[in-house]
Amino acid sequence: MNQISASPVRSPLLKTEDWWAVWLGGLVFLLGLGPLVGTDLLGWAVKTNVWLSASKALVPQSEAYAFLPGWVSLVLTYLFFLVTTTIGASAMGWNIKKFMGGFTVIFALTYGCWFIGSYAHIAATKNALANLNISWSLGLTQEIGFVIAMVVGLLIGNFWLGLAKYLEEAARPEWFIKTGIVILGSALGIKALGSMNLASTVIVRGLCAIVEAYLIYWPVVYFISRKWFKLTPEWSAPLASGISICGVSAAIATGGAIRSRPQVPIILSSVIVVFVAVELLLLPWLAEMLLYKQPLVAGAWMGLAVKSDGGAVASGAITDALITAKAAATMGVKWEPGWMLTTATVTKVFIDIFIGVWAFILAIIWSVYRIDKKDSKEKGDKVSAGEIWERFPKFVIGYAATFFILLLIGLLAPHAIKDATTGANQANGLRGIFFMLTFFSIGLVTNVRKLWAEGMGKIVLVYAVCLFGFILWVGLFISWIFYHGIMPPVVGG
Template sequence: MEEQKRPIGEDWLALWIGLGIFVLGLGAFAGVNVLGWGAKVNVWIDAAKAVVPVSGAFKEMPSIVSLILTYLFMLGLMLIAARCMRADIKKFAAGFTLVFWISYGCWFTGHYAYIAATPDVLAKYGINWSLNLTGEAGFIVALLAGLVIGNFFPKLAAFMGEATRPELYIKTAIVILGAGLGAKAAESMSLASAILFRGLCASVEVYLIDWAVVYLVARTVFKFNREWAVPLASGISICGVSAAIATGAAIRARPVVPIMVSSLVVIFAVVELLLLPFIAQALLWTEPMVAGDWMGLAVKTDGAAIASGAIVDALVRAKALAMEGIHYQEGWIMMPATTSKIFIDFFIGIWAFVLAIIWCSKIECRGEVKAVEIWERFPKFVLGYMLTFVLLLAFSLSSPEALKAAKGATSQMDAFRVLFFVMTFFTIGVISNFRKLWAEGIGKLAAVYLLCLFGFIVWVGLLISYIFFHGIKPPLVVG
């Protein structure tokens, strides 16, 4: 009998899917719009005019054709991923179809002019008011829709279960995001360099301060043993699910331990996602880069952190425009959130390796730790993010024409990146069944999480963000 191949993990799949879309998008440099048919949603009053192909080269293509092609392309990519993960293909296809169309419906709804229009374009749509949330309101709509399904329609949530994979979606989106940020960085190289350096410094704080404090609280105040305290400290202070699982494996914790911690991470990430962006808009709209970095340091899980950065980017830009007529360029406020989270991810493998050495040499003495473990635990999608960022930055800096081509290429990639983002929001909501998780007996763990997160980590993150990003402003929209 032929030995069954080992499933490929979401980390590797996100890397290759993201790089695949990146390579296809590069066709724009040669004048070939490989992804130009991708469906893009504009702010709308007339629903019939909302969806258009992302490239003007396909302006004659009917919207419904663009949308169906986008769905089929995404479905094809995800079915390849499902096969590599040894998932049930039929269940995945059915579940993903619902995930895609509900997510797209939420994204579409979020672009309704009365929700999304900013003050400078109200006259264009013939309206005199709006919620002023920009099109990124679709992320919030998707999250709320997911929460409703996850908590009130469990059968529907179970039907989509095979395709409810927020980590796969967000990691793929981050790989593609690197290209867009690389092109943006080329427009203002000095600012981008400052963000990268300050983001690195701010991220180090997570490991040197937050982890130690949470571990100490878990051990001394709540009397958890080391097996529980390590994944709990990692999940609360570092990067949520990935950190809890990686460090749990490093110390050979029972599988149930990081799984329970990961469940808590998702719940509290949703709470943070619903609250912190609006707090940042209210208190930090005059310090936009502080607001962005705060999301990267305070909100756990890659999906929720990057998503909250996107929401803050939209909310702060909208308020700055409404209050003072300042029109910041899109994406720059999100950049420090992404940068901090990526650097945090970058060090997860190293941190897990350090803990593995300590546990093997000082606590359990189960044998020598090999250097290959650092590679096994290193988040591979981070390599994709770094590669797409560096390549697009290098291309964009080569000439003004290359920068223009890079903007066209990344606009086509972004048509698919935002879909991965919105599916992340939706599926985070779907898996956040609060009653089920509470019934599993995670009350004591939740107490540690609540105390450390809102009593310490959120506010220390804000202080660190203020120290490193105070006074830095995004570039303004010209013209």
């Protein structure tokens, strides 16, 4: 029997993480629309409160499910994630047994990190101390659970290699974060209904900011790589895209566009992930210190500076929580939460949209000018419109769809906004779990030992010089230009 003909042929719509981010995020979004038809379809999902007593930490999202014990809500949430992600993993041809086992361990460890990070003396902000009847807290907010998850992932990925190998089938940070971003589109739609002027300002300015960043970042990084560090074009172009645009996705797209060897974008992606971990540990707290009076500047900075989808959006979430809490404690201003996260996400999504365009431009340049003389016949191949579509990040379609659907519902049926908000908030709760899984997975796949064994010293040095030498600060300057003086809505204001 012919084994090849017996293998199932999967549709392009079912074989990539990008498309499955759309399907899975879209499912959560559709379930979140339940309140619009008088049905609560997501209220059973678990929510973790800032806690002093562990028995009161876990509760269902909705009061309609208050009869459920917290641990039952957690189990139901785990089963929902396991079943839906396993369906996607099966469609993409992954090892289902390994995926289910690995995902179970990852979910347990990740939620354990979130649970620890929600302990009151760790997470409670100053303005919440009185309600909790405690006198002190580190004030790190619940988002410190993201960082704990990443650190645990790093430890496993670098010191418990057998366990890391077992978990790798289920450690899919790009899939998790893209799914979360699709769901996040509905949150932006709700915010747009509440503050149309501010939402449109964020979108328009975000587009302008990333175009300006492109024009500055990429050529400077490429020049430094070629002239100062003598890297070949094959390394310099994907490196410039990875550092200046969108991390892993841009490095891989650029490598494909210029027909580099497969190992080039893979090695660069590993370096990018390491630096994303460093940025996640540093930038949100630096933004809290420097920019707590300019919150949307801080959000845009996260979107421009952190070079992965997961890292940028997660850093936006941490920055949002830190600055919102600090503003309330030091200035007595209670900003509506989520606008810094939204600004970071919009900036990052616009960057993602341009990956395909940029890859197309580079492919043409490499073809016309034959920049790599070796294998010039292959380098001269033109990139078709179909290839551009393949490189386009499909999850952006899902993000845009959830945004516009919620926006249209609110505009066409203003009486439904309250129910739509309830459902979007419930879906957003599941989005937070996808973010948690992303942090742990980023840590897990970051094998620092392997990077150094492959002789990545020069690449790391180029990345460090460019990132800390000018990209962070140019990004901050551009963010300041476009978002200085723009404030989120004040709660009750």
